Amino acid sequence: MRWNRPVSGVGPGQSRLVIVTVIVVAVMIPVLLSVGAGDQKRISIYSGSANYTLNVQDRDGKEYVDLLEILQPLGATSIRSDRSSWRLRFGNAESEFIPEKARARIRGSDFDLPGKFKLENGRGLVPLASLSTLLPQFLGAPVAFRESSRRLFIGNVSVHFVAQVNRANPPSLVMEFSSPVNPMIATEPGKLRMVFTHEPLVPPGSQTLTFDSKIIPSANYAESNGAAEIAVNSSVPLLASFSNDGRTITIAPAPQRQLQTSIPAPEQQPASATAIAPPQAGAASSVTNASPPATYFAVVDASHGGEERGAALSDQLSEKDVTLAFARRLKQELEARGLSTQLVRDSDVSLTVEQRAILTNAAHSTVYICLHATSEGNGVRLYTAMLPAGAESRGPFLDWDTAQSASRATSQVVETSLATEFEKRQVAVRSLMAPLRPLNNVTTAAIAIEVASPASGIVDLNSPQYQQLISESIASGVLAVRDKLGAAR
Amino acid sequence: MIPRHLAIAVAVMFAVTIGMSVYIWRTRRMVPTEPAAYSHPVAPPVEAPTEEVTLYVAHDDIGALRAQTARIPLPSGRQERAEELLRALLRLYLGPSSSHPLPAVAEVHDVYLVDPGLAVIDLNSAFADGHRSGILVEELTIASLARTLSANVPGINRIKILVDGKGRDTLAGHADISGFYDVEAVDQLAAELQ
Secondary structure (H helix, E strand, O other), X not given: OHHHOOEOOEOHHHHHHHHHHHHHHHHHHHHHHHHHHXXXXXXXXXXXXXXXXXXXXXXXXXXXXXXXXXXXXXOOEEEEEOOOOEEEEEOOEEEEEOOOOOEEEEOOEEEEOOOOOEEEOOEEEEEHHXXXXXXXXXXXOOEEEEOOOOEXXXXXXXXXXXXXXXXXXXXXXXXXXXXXXXXXXXXXXXXXXXXXOOOOEOOOOOOEEEOOOOOXXXXXXXXXXXXXXXXXXXXXXXXXXXXXXXXXXXXXXXXHHHHOOOOOHHHHOOOOOEEOOOOOOOOOOOOOOOOOOOXXXXXXXXXXXXXXXXXXXXXXXXXXXXXXXXXXXXXXXXXXXXXXXEEOOOOOOOOOHHHHHHHHHHHOOOEEEEEEEEEEXXXXXXXXXXXXXXXXXXXXXXXXXXXXXHXXXXXXXXXXXXXXXXXXXXXXXXXXXXXEOOHHHOOOEEEXXXXXXXXXXXXXXXXXXXXXXXXXXXXXXHHHOHHHHHHHO | OOOHHHHHHXXXXXXXXXXXXXXXXXXXXXXXXXXXXXXXXXXXXXXOOEEEEEEEEEEOOOOEEEEEEEEEEXXXXXXXXXXXXXXXXXXXXXXXXXXXXXXXXXXXXXXEXXXXXXXXXXXOHHHHHOOOOOHHHHHHHHHHHHHHXXXXXXXXXXXXXXXXXXXXXXXXXXXXXXXXXXXXXXXXXXXXXX
């Protein structure tokens, strides 16, 4: 029985311990990885010119963010990069960062960073904790950073609110906001949650608000992961409705009739035709509101996002990143011309085409602009919907696959106007139709724009100057037909 | 103290592992790295009278479709004709001076003609998975396949594209292939692309 003898002092008890440990580690690794994957860290940035959300990366046990992504929506930026340094210019502010060094030079002054600067695929990552030091140097404006909830306020931007329960029967909670808001709303037994990602909402005097009502006794304010949340507690199911251009949210017990309906926002607007999306598991639950949001003139959709990278434009350039940068710049240009604009995505998130169409149709906008980018050819291509063979529309309900059919004429008006503006600026332009979703599911004027690189090459596709030229052309083209589009609706 | 026989066994196993690694490394070096050209299944030659047909060929350099006449053997059956037409088109795209390169192992599995007027094109997954991504480049491929069919096989009203026998949302991230194409709309698109 020599083979059963313990060897080298390793007894059977210790062997079993090793085996059990290996099994536990093997089981725990996937569990830990899956937990981490579902909890993407985000930072929200609020400024006078743009509100947006970015992904946060973990490096060396610290939280990092892409500095260029933060500054791009706030003004003209350019970078020069080599192995030894990463130089960023924002407006007239020059800065230099050295990879793996915890020191930066901005406007000629040196600053210590709370962690090493990281250079990854041309992207400059800075520790999150350094933002309250770095950003004022670039922007020349005060910055307030709530690091625990990752919410960054640039300048004096804020949205305040007051809440009170009225004495009607049944009572309702009326919340007045200092600016229009468009939260994501979710309900669960005993609670209605409103999540504000794009609004610089600031907390009331107390985190818990109490009301003299048995039906709506209290509400709680909390902040986490780049968002503010107001949770309204109630003993009955609640329904939220918007008024006063999105400045007032009234939360009241849901009538029995409305509780029985399961179709989201579009059906709550019987005045206009509604395209009913095909049933999809989980579709739209995280991006659409339970109540109709404020109306925007334009909806701008940066195609792709998240795990769906789109075309690989170069070794380092993904279509999803280029379209997001274009979309943010286009929003600025449209709003500078007085055209209120909503972005379908303002961060690196994955959305289905159904979600994009539902969000667009629920926004009741006048024009939908979908942005794509390509490494093939030069200039810009404009696309209107090539409608597939679809079913018939019935009464106010439009067939989902051909919902665009009633708006094709106005889409072509936009296309012609944009082509004129591009030609004025000597950008090569071509107008076509394309079998491209969600154009055919959108119930308003809808156009897709595929931006190719300028003649100088693919690298300049992401340059601020080129993006500015394209965005200005689009915004001017939309502005030129604003009245026609308004009349068509 | 480790028993001697155990130490010998471990040493032998270590030597075998090293030996196997060297053998695999040498074997992999000897295997040709580009088997695709040889493993690509070749359709059997068709014995049929040669006919003149019009193929609608995509040209990436000008972003356009161009009608091009060709003489190919065409069987009498409609379904077989449809398959041969698309295979002739594919041979142009897979050639060395292709005007619209497709993945080297791209293939049209089958074309099914379903009355009344529906043509179902079944591509292999390599066709779609390896296709370049972009609105224009994808719609050129679709317009080329669909217009070539509708121009040469009378009676087709609608076209559906499958990949390995299954439905798919897009060809390569852009052009929608989840639904049915109206031939009228395809002809209009092809006209725009010319």
